[in-house]
Amino acid sequence: MSNIFDFKLVFTQIPNLLLYLPITLELAIISMILGITLGLLLAIVKIREVPVLKQIATFFISLIRGTPILVQLYIAYFGIPMFFKWLNYQYGTDFKVADVSGFIYAVVALGINQSAYNAEFIRAALLSVGTGQIEAASSLGMTYFQALRRIILPEAITVALPSLGNSLISVIKGTSLAFTCAVVEMTAQGKIIGGRSYRYFEVYISLAIIYWVITIIIEQILKLIEKRLAIPDQVANYVPEDEVRA
Amino acid sequence: MIKIEELSKRYHDNIVLENVSLDINEGDVIGIIGPSGTGKSTLLRCIDQLEVPESGFISLGDKKIDLSKKNKKDIYEIRQNTGMVFQRFNLFEKKTVLENVMEGLIVVKNLPKEEARKIALEELKKVGMTAWANHYPKHMSGGQQQRVAIARALAMKPKLLLLDEPTSALDPELVGEVLDVIKEIAGKGFTMLLVSHEMSFVRNVSNRVIFLDKGHIVEDGTPAEVFDHPKNQRTKDFFAKMNLMNQPDYII
Numbered sequence: 001m002s003n004i005f006d007f008k009l010v011f012t013q014i015p016n017l018l019l020y021l022p023i024t025l026e027l028a029i030i031s032m033i034l035g036i037t038l039g040l041l042l043a044i045v046k047i048r049e050v051p052v053l054k055q056i057a058t059f060f061i062s063l064i065r066g067t068p069i070l071v072q073l074y075i076a077y078f079g080i081p082m083f084f085k086w087l088n089y090q091y092g093t094d095f096k097v098a099d100v101s102g103f104i105y106a107v108v109a110l111g112i113n114q115s116a117y118n119a120e121f122i123r124a125a126l127l128s129v130g131t132g133q134i135e136a137a138s139s140l141g142m143t144y145f146q147a148l149r150r151i152i153l154p155e156a157i158t159v160a161l162p163s164l165g166n167s168l169i170s171v172i173k174g175t176s177l178a179f180t181c182a183v184v185e186m187t188a189q190g191k192i193i194g195g196r197s198y199r200y201f202e203v204y205i206s207l208a209i210i211y212w213v214i215t216i217i218i219e220q221i222l223k224l225i226e227k228r229l230a231i232p233d234q235v236a237n238y239v240p241e242d243e244v245r246a
Numbered sequence: 247m248i249k250i251e252e253l254s255k256r257y258h259d260n261i262v263l264e265n266v267s268l269d270i271n272e273g274d275v276i277g278i279i280g281p282s283g284t285g286k287s288t289l290l291r292c293i294d295q296l297e298v299p300e301s302g303f304i305s306l307g308d309k310k311i312d313l314s315k316k317n318k319k320d321i322y323e324i325r326q327n328t329g330m331v332f333q334r335f336n337l338f339e340k341k342t343v344l345e346n347v348m349e350g351l352i353v354v355k356n357l358p359k360e361e362a363r364k365i366a367l368e369e370l371k372k373v374g375m376t377a378w379a380n381h382y383p384k385h386m387s388g389g390q391q392q393r394v395a396i397a398r399a400l401a402m403k404p405k406l407l408l409l410d411e412p413t414s415a416l417d418p419e420l421v422g423e424v425l426d427v428i429k430e431i432a433g434k435g436f437t438m439l440l441v442s443h444e445m446s447f448v449r450n451v452s453n454r455v456i457f458l459d460k461g462h463i464v465e466d467g468t469p470a471e472v473f474d475h476p477k478n479q480r481t482k483d484f485f486a487k488m489n490l491m492n493q494p495d496y497i498i
């Protein structure tokens with residue numbers, strides 16, 4: 001080996017890895033949407049203290065948070081097909097288990113994993129909206145879900161934004177485990193490239209740089225969104241239209 | 247017009263309202279006074295269904311709702327007929343003044359945006375807050391926020407307006423502007439229940455005054471009857487204490 005560390009290779013192979021960035025991002029975004037939706041549902045169930053569902057939610061969150069994501073991915077990959085095969089066998093249904101791609105299993109596992117973490121900060125954000133505003137909405141005649149959509153969520157989202165950002169960053173990093181479900185995303189591609197040249201170290205450095213840059217970009221986007229959502233410090237007085245014309 | 251019968255509310259062993267009945271006629275401006283902790287807020291909140299009473303009936307016109315057996319539809323019907331003005335304004339923080347007033351019209355009354363906007367601007371004009379339509383609650387003083395909150399409640403055209411100490415969270419110099427607005431809407435024939443510690447204002451604006459003591463209505467009459475000739479000893483004591491507190495400092 002001429003040189004121990006091929007510095008140039010670290011950068012020249014980045015484009016090869018970036019070919020798989022779309023898969024990484026798809027995994028992350030779909031898991032994130034699933035994680036937020038499910039997390040919101042869990043949070044509402046806990047806040048509204050829905051009987052039975054609340055116990056199930058607590059159990060579910062504890063289970064997910066108490067087990068490693070790698071194990072969850074394996075369970076999804078092996079367990080879900082087994083479950084459907086069993087259904088087919090028991091009830092004569094005809095789920096085409098073999099056609100389901102690993103991508104689906106990975107998204108399900110990552111999304112569910114994320115939801116358990118999201119539920120806690122979403123709950124805190126929803127509760128941070130003062131009861132006064134919720135009572136005002138109720139007294140106008142709004143239902144809880146109308147108040148949730150129109151009053152609570154718009155304010156809670158500003159509170160939740162930093163945690164949502166962390167959650168997105170962690171799910172992007174989590175996608176690097178999707179190889180367990182036979183999905184070739186960026187990290188898996190890196191391993192393949194490394195396997196060809198035996199320059200594993202370089203490839204991991206390249207990957208580290210890419211993930212880091214993505215994280216920095218996300219942080220910047222979040223800062224922008226935060227600014228957009230903030231209430232402006234000052235606005236101009238309202239002038240009625242008839243006075244404008246006069 | 248709106249009739250409350252045998253309303254009872256308790257928190258565990260603490261009986262806050264006991265069989266309170268109240269017949270509200272159209273155009274009544276009823277001042278509710280009484281010592282702290284006697285259930286004035288609770289009464290208003292039970293009428294607006296923000297608090298769940300154990301028992302009681304509310305009649306809206308011909309319809310009588312049993313509060314111990316009410317369903318969600320009943321609650322929304324009662325709330326559509328009543329409007330609430332809170333001590334702490336409770337404006338929607340992330341919405342502009344205009345959006346605050348439009349909100350109920352759009353979401354609850356399903357009015358088209360343009361129409362809601364028109365109504366909201368009219369209501370804001372009545373409380374002298376038109377120029378502030380684009381502002382957010384955090385930009386405004388308490389008095390201004392409360393005027394917007396009144397406009398928000400009035401925009402829904404409630405049959406009954408409930409005001410729970412609308413000026414007691416305000417700095418003294420801001421009380422006047424809110425009282426002026428309330429006086430104006432009272433003059434327009436709006437029916438309202440007004441809980442307030444501003445005795446001279448209550449006397450001035452109401453056509454009927456109720457004294458609530460330990461969850462019971464112990465006095466119910468014209469302002470002159472209640473303030474000048476209270477029948478109940480508790481009421482007399484209350485006014486005596488009030489007068490003592492209101493005496494100018496230099497006498498003490």
Ligand SMILES: Nc1ncnc2c1ncn2[C@@H]1O[C@H](COP(=O)(O)OP(=O)(O)OP(=O)(O)O)[C@@H](O)[C@H]1O
Binds near residue numbers: 282284288289
């Ligand atoms: N959530 C609650 N849990 C337990 N007790 C409560 C609760 N809310 C109110 N109470 C009690 O009910 C009683 C009546 O309260 P309420 O707020 O209606 O009084 P009020 O007449 O409006 O007093 P104030 O003039 O101080 O506003 C009080 O003794 C209060 O401690």
Ligand SMILES: [Mg+2]
Binds near residue numbers: 286287288410411
């Ligand atoms: Mg009170």
